[in-house]
Amino acid sequence: MLHAPVTHANPPRELVLVGAGHAHIHILEGFAVDPPPNTRVTLVVDTATAVYSGMVPGFVEGRYRARDLHIDVRSLAHRVGVRVVETRAVGIDAARRRILLEGGDSIGYDLTSFNIGSTVAHLDLPGVREHGLPTRPIGRFVQQFDELIERARAHGNGTPFRVIVVGAGAGGVELAFTIQYRLAAETGRRIDVRLLDGAPRVMRHYPPSLIRRITRLAAARGIEILCERKVTAAEAGAVVLTDGTRLACDALVWVTGAVGHSVFTESGLATDDRGFLRVRSTLQAQRHDDIFACGDCATLIDYPLTPKAGVYAVRQGPLITRNLRAALAGQPLQRYRPQHDFLTLLNVGDGMAIGAKWGRSFQGAWVMTLKDRIDRRFMRRFQLASATEHGNTP
Numbered sequence: 001m002l003h004a005p006v007t008h009a010n011p012p013r014e015l016v017l018v019g020a021g022h023a024h025i026h027i028l029e030g031f032a033v034d035p036p037p038n039t040r041v042t043l044v045v046d047t048a049t050a051v052y053s054g055m056v057p058g059f060v061e062g063r064y065r066a067r068d069l070h071i072d073v074r075s076l077a078h079r080v081g082v083r084v085v086e087t088r089a090v091g092i093d094a095a096r097r098r099i100l101l102e103g104g105d106s107i108g109y110d111l112t113s114f115n116i117g118s119t120v121a122h123l124d125l126p127g128v129r130e131h132g133l134p135t136r137p138i139g140r141f142v143q144q145f146d147e148l149i150e151r152a153r154a155h156g157n158g159t160p161f162r163v164i165v166v167g168a169g170a171g172g173v174e175l176a177f178t179i180q181y182r183l184a185a186e187t188g189r190r191i192d193v194r195l196l197d198g199a200p201r202v203m204r205h206y207p208p209s210l211i212r213r214i215t216r217l218a219a220a221r222g223i224e225i226l227c228e229r230k231v232t233a234a235e236a237g238a239v240v241l242t243d244g245t246r247l248a249c250d251a252l253v254w255v256t257g258a259v260g261h262s263v264f265t266e267s268g269l270a271t272d273d274r275g276f277l278r279v280r281s282t283l284q285a286q287r288h289d290d291i292f293a294c295g296d297c298a299t300l301i302d303y304p305l306t307p308k309a310g311v312y313a314v315r316q317g318p319l320i321t322r323n324l325r326a327a328l329a330g331q332p333l334q335r336y337r338p339q340h341d342f343l344t345l346l347n348v349g350d351g352m353a354i355g356a357k358w359g360r361s362f363q364g365a366w367v368m369t370l371k372d373r374i375d376r377r378f379m380r381r382f383q384l385a386s387a388t389e390h391g392n393t394p
């Protein structure tokens, strides 16, 4: 186990990392090689097993087991000598420099960094929590997916099993395709999937050629895409639209896009209109040099339209590691500039994926092979790092 040297001459600085998102996992990896001197690092995380969302559609498709998606954050942290506090952060007392925890405790910090991701929008619409399966927290979605398979198996009246997926962003599109594929494979019966969105078209921030491919494949697989349909409530066996129409379903999957956790708004920090912490390009909060944030939970003041996607959280990992180190040492910080474009790879089930980059799109089994290789390489890095503590291999 590696420990940062703590001397009595200088009391250790307290660095509190909140959340085990992609960027913080990178910090743990970086600190394993080169721990910051005279610093006590604490990780506050609501669950010590992180789930890699990029492989969740592959899990739904039946390609991966749940454990293939898991990163053992506790082992990774212990290996670096980082203390883990497994509980939810519920607020920040910025004046007293304390992270407020569920249950009433709090932890003091000299520096803190948040990488807590996002939650799903509109969960508070009537009936949605009760009748829908939301994709956040993603670990719970993975745990509950087997129940959906069981329900489809038990659906015995000879009619197709009907799934409604609400939210036609990248995650919603992948889940519409992979759920249909998996449930059909598990049950041998017809699975009717409807993909609903309030916007005029699916994946509206993506290249038109990608959208055409998705639309064509959906038609070929019998997935009905319904745009400009806003859901106002969910009931047992149906969703209700703004015009009062009821669409019947046997399962409802809720993927309505990212909004912030309440931690920042309830702490009086400057956020954008979705509750994400506003950060400068150094990844420091707008008015607080000692609070950093990265990944989905942060919105860059200079680049507010940067998508909420894991690729950005991953790219911010090295920079937040360097900047926390520099801030602890009183040195100048570096600025983050998001990339303009990124490689989109969507798992559409049946061993196929559709991809896009620089406005061009492509599809086929080879695209899924590429996605699988990238995702497995990413996971191997962190699963190996956490397994080393136990002296085993994954």
Ligand SMILES: Cc1cc2nc3c(=O)[nH]c(=O)nc-3n(C[C@H](O)[C@H](O)[C@H](O)COP(=O)(O)OP(=O)(O)OC[C@H]3O[C@@H](n4cnc5c(N)ncnc54)[C@H](O)[C@@H]3O)c2cc1C
Residues within 6 Å of the ligand: 018, 019, 020, 021, 022, 023, 044, 045, 046, 047, 050, 053, 054, 055, 056, 057, 087, 088, 089, 090, 115, 116, 117, 118, 135, 170, 171, 172, 174, 175, 261, 263, 294, 295, 296, 297, 308, 309, 310, 311, 312, 313, 314, 345
């Ligand atoms: C089905 C699906 C597929 C996706 N596929 C892709 C893809 O292929 N590529 C891509 O780029 N993006 C993808 N995304 C988006 C991607 O999931 C997010 O952009 C990404 O996970 C954000 O990463 P993050 O590091 O900000 O946070 P996360 O990975 O969400 O991690 C947040 C961490 O914080 C913890 N946490 C949360 N709240 C608290 C709290 N209050 N206190 C303590 N800990 C807390 C969580 O347990 C977790 O450890 C997908 C999303 C979905 C739903």
